[in-house]
Structure formats: C-alpha cells, structure tokens
Amino acid sequence: MTRTAGRLRERNRALWFWVFVGPSVLGLLVFTYVPLGWSVWLSFFDAHNTVTPDTFVGLDNYTALLKDDAFTSSLWTFCVFTLFIVPATYAASLALALMVNRLRRAQAFFRSVFFLPAACSYVVAALIWKMSIFNGVRFGLANTLLGYVGVDQVAWLSTTDPPWYWLVIVTVRLWLQAGFYMILFLAGLQRISPTLYEAAAVDGARPGWQVFRHITFPQLRATSVAVVLLLVINAFQAFDEFYNLLSDARGYPPYARPPLVYLYYTALGQGQNLGLGSAGAVLLALIIAVVTVGQARWFGLGRKEAG
Secondary structure (H helix, E strand, C coil): CHHHHHHHHHHHHHHHHHHHHHHHHHHHHHHHHHHHHHHHHHCCECCECCCCCCCECCCHHHHHHHHCHHHHHHHHHHHHHHHHHHHHHHHHHHHHHHHHHCCCCCHHHHHHHHHHHHHCCHHHHHHHHHHHHCCCCCCCHHHHHHHHCCCCCCCCCCCECCECHHHHHHHHHHHHHHHHHHHHHHHHHHCCCHHHHHHHHHCCCCCCHHHHHHHHHHHCHHHHHHHHHHHHHHHHCCCHHHHHHHCECCECCCCCCCHHHHHHHHHHCCCCEHHHHHHHHHHHHHHHHHHHHHHHHHHCCCCCCCC
16 A cells, blocks of 8 residues: 555656646747757758748858858847947946945835836837937937037937947847846845955955955856856847837848848848748857857856865
8 A cells, every 4th residue: 555655646746747847848849949940950951931941952051141241240240239238237237236235225125126127128118219218309318418418419320420329229228137137146245245244344454346356246256157148148139129229111221230130131031031041040059159158168167166
C-alpha cells in the first residue's frame, strides 16, 4: 500500500506539473522555436511572396545582404543608437536608484512613479513624443518653449543637419526604460552590507563621491554588467519608436533605419522577399549572440572572483 500510494503521489505531481507548465512549453514551441527554425530554413531559399519555397539558393541571400549598403547602414544606425542610449540609460537609472535608495520616507511611492513608464506602450509613447512634445510646428511643447526664448522652430524629426531626430528617439527610449533598470540597481544597492559603510566611516572615508567610488560602485559590478548586456540587446531590437516616430504616409525616410526596420520593409514590403528577410534575421541573431558573449567574457561574467 505504501509503495502504491507513493507511486500515485509521484504520478499526481507529474500530472500537475505538466498541467501548469505544459501550456507555456507548448506556446514557446509553437510561437518561438518553430518560427525560428522556419526562418533559418527560409534563409536558404528564394522565398518571394511565399513561406513554402522550392528554389534552394544556399548562401546567396546572406551574400546579397552583406553587399547591400542599406543593411550595413542599418547596422551603423544601431551602433549610433547604442552609443547614445546605453550610457544615458545607465547613468539615469543608477542616479534614480541612488536617489530613491537614500529616501527615508515615501520610497515605495517614488519607486513606483519612476517605474511606471516601463508599463507604457512603446507605440503610445512614440506617438506622444511625435505629436505633442516634438511636433515640429509651433504647437509642439519643445518648440513652444524655444519660442519663449526667441529660438526658431525646429523640425525635429526631419532635420538631418544637425540630426535632431536622435534627441527625440533617445529621450523616448530613455523615459520608457530608465525606471526598469532603476529597479535592478535598487536591488543591487540593497544587497550591499551596511557594515561596509560603517567600516568606511570608521576609516575616515568622506560620504558622497568617495564612498560611492570605492564601495558602492564596485559592489554594483554584477548588476552593472547585467544592465549593460540587457541595454545592448534591447538596442539591437529597437523598432517601435523608430518606426512610429519617423514613418509617415510617404513611408520611412532613408536615415535612422535600424536593422529591424530594414528587415520589416525587406520581408513585408512591396517585394516581400522572405528569404532575404530571414537571412537578415539570422545574421542579426548571430550578431546579438556574438556581442553578448563577447561582453560577458570581457566583464568576466560567471567567473569566480579571487578570494
């Protein structure tokens, strides 16, 4: 009886495990792994206007993509975007975390306020930035404020010299994601032992920059590495803000076109070259993987620190 009851309990545990986990595994398989595998398969075929091609072209899609100036230009756009958004978000989120962590009262309130933009849709935020703040006409908030100080109106999203559109793109992404990374830094700050600060005070360390430089910042190393990795990966996947800010009834301008926007027009545009678009998606995934692994090795992620 005991063995039978034990087997029944084990079966029930296995059954309930798959009841709860099964739908997630099925969804992951159907909506993630199967499309990924199908995309890799399509990248080796001439797939114009079809997802079931029969003309095998080997690596022709990849070579054509690497020779396409528009694709290489989209990679440079990503590099510029990363150069702006990663340091800006890192500094802003760390500053917010330090500020909130020092609060004695209403810490939960301010933590929620700063995190709230992370729950906002990228599309909605982009439209607010485009139509209300950086409208490009005298009714836009930015141009209204500039008018008060006697500065002429600026066509923020269509001016390429200087490229003011970067200000719009970077600020909307910064507003959307700074609160999320602030939470990560807050978690890192709260793991720092208070005894380290007490020992520093006994040794005569001055509160402020000296304590931050020699205690707080080094203790946030693991959190900083994770934040930088996530920021770079998310920069590679930028699409919503670029597309909704810069596109209009005439289409998308030739500048500031990141890889996902390029692939969108390649695979779903007039030509609907799904083979070329799939090859671009595979190359983009490989680039993300290489950059992520390279960063992890550079920062020593997962390596045991010397005792």
